[in-house]
Amino acid sequence: MFRVSQRENIVGFLFISPWILGFLLFTLFPMIYSFVLAFYDWNPFGSPVWTGVKNYITLFNDPLFWQSLKVTTIYSIGSVPLGLLVALLFAMLLNRELVGRGIFRTIFYMPSLVSGVAISVVWLWIFNSEFGLMNWILSKFGIKGPQWLMSTTWALPALIIMSLWGTGNSMLIFLAGLQGLPKEFYEVAELDGANSFQRFWKITLPLLSPSLFFNLVMGVIGSFQTFTQAYVMTQGGPLYSTLFYILYLYKNGFQYFKMGYASALAWVLFGIILALTLLIFKSSSIWVYYEAEVKTPEVKR
DSSP states (O other), X not given: OOOHHHHHHHHHHHHHHHHHHHHIIXXXXXXXXXXXXXXXXXXXXXXXXXOTTHHHHHHHTOHHHHHHHHHHHHHHHHHHHHXXXXXXXXXXXXXXXXXXXXXXXXXXXXXXXXXXXXXXXXXXXXXXXXXXXXXXXXXXXTOOOOOGGGOTTTHHHHHHHHHGGGTHHHHHHHHHHHHTSOHHHHHHXXXXXXXXXXXXXXXXXXXXXXXXXXXXXXXXXXXXXXXXXXXXXXXTOXXXXXXXXXXXXXXXXXXXXXXXXXXXXXXXXXXXXXXXXXXXXXXXXXXXXXXXXXXXXXXXX
C-alpha cells in the first residue's frame, strides 16, 4: 500500500503527465534530433550523410546567413526599444483616472490577440503604395508616400512600424507594474517640489524596472524569432531586404530541403539568443531595482 504522500505524488504526476509527454515528444526530442542532424547532410527523400561541422563552416561563409542576421538585428534594434516606449506610454495613459478606462484598455490590448497572418494581410493593405491607408494619410499632409514593401529602403522600416501593433502584451505588464507602485513616494516627491518629469525619472522608472526588464528580455527573444510578417508580406524581398533569420531557416529546411543546414542555423540562433539574454541578465544588476532586495538599516540603540 502507498502512503498518503506517495498517493498524492502519483496523482500529481498523472495530472501533469500530458504536459510531460508533450514536452518530451514535441520539444526535447526535436531539440536533440536537430542537434544531431546539424552534423549531417540530409534531404528528407534520401538517407542522412555524416559531414561533421561542414554545415557550420558553410553557414559562416554564406552571404545570405549574414544578410538574414543583419536584417533581424536591425529589426530588433528598431522594434524593441520603440515597442517598449509605446507600450509604456499607453500604460501610463491607461493608468490614469479616465472615463471608460476599462474599455480603452480592452481596445489597446485586443490587437495583440489577433493572429499574425490576419494582421499581416491587414497591413499589406495599409502599406499598399497605390491605395493604402498609410500613403492616403501622408497625402493629406502633402507628402508623397514611398513604395513601402516594394522598396529596399522602406520595407524593413515598414515592418518595424507594423510591430507596434502587438504592444498590448507589454502594455499589460507595464500597467500591472504601475498599479503596484506605492503612492507614498509620489506624495513625498510632490511635497519636495518635484515636477512630473522628475517623479517619472526618479520614482516611476526605477520602480518599474523589473517590468521593463521582463519586457526587454521577451522583446529581444521575440524579435529574433520574427517570421510570419515577412513570410506573408514580402517573402524576404525585395532583394533580401526583409530576409529574417527564421524565414531563411524555414526556406532552407522546407523549400530547399536542407534539413541539416537548417538545424545548424537553428542552433546558431539558439546561441545568439542565449548570449543576448545572458547579457541582459548580467546588466540587470546595474539598472533593475528590486524593492525586496533593499535591506532596512538597523537602528542602533
